[in-house]
Amino acid sequence: xxxxxxxxxxxxxxxxxxxxxxxxxxxxxxxxxxxxxxxxxxxxxxxxxxxxxxxxxxxxxxxxxxxxxxxxxxxxxxxxxxxxxxxxxxxxxxxxxxxxxxxxxxxxxxxxxxxxxxxxxxxxxxxxxxxxxxxxxxxxxxxxxxxxxxxxxxxxxxxxxxxxxxxxxxxxxxxxxxxxxxx
Amino acid sequence: xxxxxxxxxxxxxxxxxxxxxxxxxxxxxxxxxxxxxxxxxxxxxxxxxxxxxxxxxxxxxxxxxxxxxxxxxxxxxxxxxxxxxxxxxxxxxxxxxxxxxxxxxxxxxxxxxxxxxxxxxxxxxxxxxxxxxxxxxxxxxxxxxxxxxxxxxxxxxxxxxxxxxxxxxxxxxxxxxxxxxxx
Numbered sequence: 345x346x347x348x349x350x351x352x353x354x355x356x357x358x359x360x361x362x363x364x365x366x367x368x369x370x371x372x373x374x375x376x377x378x379x380x381x382x383x384x385x386x387x388x389x390x391x392x393x394x395x396x397x398x399x400x401x402x403x404x405x406x407x408x409x410x411x412x413x414x415x416x417x418x419x420x421x422x423x424x425x426x427x428x429x430x431x432x433x434x435x436x437x438x439x440x441x442x443x444x445x446x447x448x449x450x451x452x453x454x455x456x457x458x459x460x461x462x463x464x465x466x467x468x469x470x471x472x473x474x475x476x477x478x479x480x481x482x483x484x485x486x487x488x489x490x491x492x493x494x495x496x497x498x499x500x501x502x503x504x505x506x507x508x509x510x511x512x513x514x515x516x517x518x519x520x521x522x523x524x525x526x527x
Numbered sequence: 528x529x530x531x532x533x534x535x536x537x538x539x540x541x542x543x544x545x546x547x548x549x550x551x552x553x554x555x556x557x558x559x560x561x562x563x564x565x566x567x568x569x570x571x572x573x574x575x576x577x578x579x580x581x582x583x584x585x586x587x588x589x590x591x592x593x594x595x596x597x598x599x600x601x602x603x604x605x606x607x608x609x610x611x612x613x614x615x616x617x618x619x620x621x622x623x624x625x626x627x628x629x630x631x632x633x634x635x636x637x638x639x640x641x642x643x644x645x646x647x648x649x650x651x652x653x654x655x656x657x658x659x660x661x662x663x664x665x666x667x668x669x670x671x672x673x674x675x676x677x678x679x680x681x682x683x684x685x686x687x688x689x690x691x692x693x694x695x696x697x698x699x700x701x702x703x704x705x706x707x708x709x710x
Contacts, residue, residue, distance in 0.1 A: 364640040368552025446637055453692045454629055454637060457547040467692040494689075494701045502685025506677075509636045509650040518677045 351389045353379045358401040363445040367398060367455035367462070398452055399465050405448035406469030410476060412437065417480035426480055427496055427523045434500055435507070435516035444511050447504045473497055499523075534572045536562045541584040546628040550581060550638035550645070581635055582648050588631035589652030595620065596656060600663035609663055610679055610706045617683055618690070618699035627694050630687045656680055682706075 357378040361370040372394055376383060390396040412433040420426030438444050452459075453466035474493045481489035499519045506515040540561040544553040555577055559566060573579040595616040603609030621627050635642075636649040657676045664672035682702045689698040 366549045366551050366637050368549050369638070369641070370551075443640070445640070450688060451637065453688060454549050454634065455552070457626070457628070458552070463692060463694075467694075470689055470692050491701060491704065494698065495705050498682060498685035498689055498698055498702060500685065501688040502681035502683065505633060505636060505684040505688065506653060506681055509646060509653050511646075511650075515677065515681055518674060519681060521674065522678050 347385075347389070350379070350381055350385050354381065354386060354389060354397060355401050355404050358397045359405050359448045360440075360445075362398070362401060362451040363440075363448050366451045367459070370394075395459065395462065398455075398459075398462055402449055402452045402462070402465050402469060406472060409434070409437070409449075409469075410472060413473060413476045413480075417477070417484075420480070420484070423481050423484045423486050423492060424523050426484070428520050430477075430496070431500065431503070431516045431520045431523070434504065435513040438504060438507055438513060438516075444507050444513065446508045447501065450501070450504070470497060470501075496523075530568075530572075533562075533564055533568050537564065537569060537572060537580060538584050538587050541580045542588050542631045543623075543628075545581070545584065545634040546623075546631050549634045550642070553577075578642065578645065581638075581642075581645055585632055585635045585645065585648050585652060589655060592617070592620070592632075592652075593655060593659060596659045596663075600660070600667075603663070603667070606664050606667045606669050606675060607706050609667070611703050613660075613679070614683070614686070614699045614703045614706070617687065618696040621687060621690055621696060621699075627690050627696065629691045630684065633684070633687070653680060653684075679706075 354375065357375050358370070361374055361378065372383075372386065375397065376386060386397070387393070390400070392399075413430060416429035416433050417426035420429060438447075449466050449469050452462045455462055457463075474490075474497050477493035477496055478489040481492040486492050499522070503515040503519045507513050537558065540558050541553070544557055544561060555566075555569065558580070559569060569580070570576070573583070575582075596613060599612035599616050600609035603612060621630075632649050632652050635645045638645055640646075657673075657680050659676075660679055661672040661676035664675040669675050682705075686698040686702045690696050
């Protein structure tokens with residue numbers, strides 16, 4: 345394994361562990377155990393330790409969702425069609441090994457009262473998603489693209505929380521149906 | 528302080544600490560420090576320790592929100608009016624000492640991969656909220672009370688997460704406006 349692979353392995357393992365146990369519930373030793381890498385490798389790539397790793401893992405997870413937003417809306421004929429595609433993509437992302445896992449960004453946002461810098465990164469990621477969706481809403485001729493985007497991000501986060509609690513993805517389907525009909 | 532007061536103080540402190548740091552981030556020693564009670568008092572009331580306290584704190588926080596649901600909808604002339612009142616009540620609940628704090632039930636739901644019994648209690652609380660809202664939607668003559676209720680619970684959870692990230696309650700206002708107009 346070359347060093348950039350090690351760096352990426354550390355980020356992936358951190359993101360997966362945070363989804364499972366939250367920021368406070370994960371120690372560096374578990375991240376090392378998960379990757380099989382030595383402590384030196386972690387501090388070589390992330391001299392800031394757990395906080396820096398958390399920041400990078402959050403940005404990485406944020407980019408993954410950003411890609412899903414672009415793929416879901418590119419080529420969509422309407423805002424509703426793009427929104428439904430995105431709901432399905434996020435529902436798929438939430439499934440892992442037969443379970444529903446939480447939003448990786450959420451675990452950082454929840455750690456925020458102790459770690460305001462991390463919470464700010466979480467907020468930046470949510471704002472990036474909102475901007476991308478708003479740009480698509482504008483392209484698709486919606487009247488208030490920003491409000492559409494805000495509501496979709498709120499709906500997706502809420503559906504993710506309820507799906508996590510129930511361990512099934514029907515809340516994403518409920519959200520989908522709501523987007524296809526007036527309230 | 529009599530013993531039922533001590534019991535309640537432990538539940539309140541646990542709920543507040545979980546909102547701040549999540550389930551994994553809180554130790555029994557912090558709960559004791561917050562209440563000024565001895566360890567014996569904690570184990571007298573909660574022989575099951577942290578898990579039992581977490582379960583009780585989740586149910587207690589769930590009942591507080593359930594009361595807000597009833598108060599917001601009782602006497603509301605329409606489902607939209609009740610929903611808006613509830614959005615405002617939850618936005619107020621999220622504010623504490625000039626900060627936005629997370630949903631107390633969410634911290635338990637997030638701990639769920641390690642503690643499935645606690646996650647189930649979190650899911651039960653969300654289901655209780657949904658049933659209460661659905662009963663109100665039915666009373667107010669809505670066509671699909673269950674779907675209305677599911678969507679409102681999803682929206683509230685999502686608005687809470689985004690408000691927590693941004694440390695402002697405008698997402699609740701966005702949700703409100705969405706309920707007053709067709710998508």
